[in-house]
Amino acid sequence: MLWSFQGIKAQNTSTMENQEAVKAITNAIENYYFKGIYEGDEMLLGSILQPGTFLFGDVKNQPYFKTVDLYLDGVKNRQSPKDSGKPFKGEIIDIRVVNSIAVAELNVKMYDFNYRDFLSFHKINGQWLIVNKMLTDVSNN
Template sequence: MSEQQAIEAVVHLYVEGMTFANEAALRKAFHPQSTVIGHYEHAVEWLTRDEFIAAITAEGAAPPGTQPYMDITMIDVAGDAAMAKVTDEFAGMRFTDYLSMLKIDGRWTIVNKLYYLHS
């Protein structure tokens, strides 16, 4: 598997984890010390991984058979650091996410998510 394919696999894990409120998938996609940052409801939201996962699972899963929306528009890799830009949907909202990733112990993981909520 190429580095790009490995990064895309983590992005898929993240988007599917959000869509279906899959806590295990989200824990696998995000580093334990990762952060999630963006403007939500007119305020800066700055969440830990666990706070983010709790918010996703509280919202609940999309209905079975839902096809997760995801458009990976950019992946940039420099050694063991990478950035993926993805547009996705969650709970009827469209986001553009900038996912900072680091390869740790041979596996890509999201260390930071900076998001924009489209109006």
């Protein structure tokens, strides 16, 4: 019985840690990722993107690839969704955490697009940072 009890205790600790991780990742997505995209604030957005991050996917059935620097430059130099007057909605669909890594699935409606994003996170020096972004335009689906 003792082994079973110890296993349960460890599992509860892990669950509590996962809940804290999900909370921290949710905060990063809502207050840095969504807000940075919406306001066109490349500094805010860049603060949760690990240097060297790559972005892959497709937009209107065309392959999409950018480095984090090219992506942030694009955010900086385009009209922000906030200034465009068009609707913007960011939604967290799912967050899965295993130890120091996590994947978040998001839906982002902006301009005339409806993106499905998959963000890979890694906890680095106590902070959850995006280390990879995959996206696809699901507007026509």
